[in-house]
Amino acid sequence: MYIKKEYKEGNLTFIELRSEENSSWLKVVPERGGIITSLGIHSEELLFINEETLHNVDKNIRGGIPILFPISGQLTNGQYEWDGKTYTMKNHGFARDLPWEVVEINTYEEEALIKIKLESNDETKTVYPFEFELVFTYILRENELIIDQTYLNKSTKDMPIYAGFHPYFKTENKQLKFETDASDYLDYNDMQKKRIEGVISIDQKESYVLKSDIRSIRFPLEEIDKLVSMNYDEEFPYIVLWSEEGQGFVCVEPWMAKTDELNKKDELTMIHPGKTIHTKVSISI
DSSP: OEEEEEEEETTEEEEEEEETTSSOEEEEETTTTTEEEEEEETTEEOBOBOHHHHHOTTSOOOBSBOEEBSOSSOOGGGEEEETTEEEEOOTTBSGGGSOOEEEEEEEOSSEEEEEEEEEOOHHHHTTSOOOEEEEEEEEEETTEEEEEEEEEEOSSSOEEEOOEEOOEEEOSOOEEEOBOSOOEEEETTTTEEEEOOSEEEOOSSOEEEEEOSSOEEEEEEGGGTEEEEEEEOTTOOEEEEEOOTTOSEEEEEEESSOTTHHHHOSSOEEEOTTOEEEEEEEEEO
């Protein structure tokens, strides 16, 4: 059976879903971008979180699972052009900085869920001229977290997105052997395509992108002696790998397109007026 708990830490409200046996748990802070700050599976914590950045609203959170929308990555000079007008947008978009509304919380015998929503407003339309509604449902089970997503275009014109997620997995060992169908990767440090030959080192502040056809990747977390499996629907053809020197995490990030896509306009996902995209990402061990 799963149980729900709600509590305050400083100025933040946490919603916690947890099995009675404490074998799986999930913590969410809706007002900080709907972020997942903690994920336990088989009694093991999977995520890294920097508490100082979590509680400082002037900083980007280092840790958890931030939501990336409407873009993943950066824009050249922080800008893009759409319909003849230039807009400015921060790295990874704005969804991770805004408060999300809690729509539903439910606990059952075999699973628990929290549903959250974000809608466009006057502030978002100054950087992204579209009306939208996002509904994400975090579904926690004994061995799995499912992030169910619905992206609704409420505008009268096609809406471009390339959303993603930025999971920080807790690990000191960054010499990781990834099980993936990708045979090579793009090294963002020198923009060279390189063969995957066994281990990929993610020691420093570097970034790599893999393109996957089977939409699945697995990798070990040495501290818990487990193999993490991430599965994602066809909307997410890319996985970005990233870390920072001296920090105990590796980010394994499903993205819909590569960085700066709002300027390149080669692989944009376009949602027609009144239509939705429904997709999923899951994490298990």
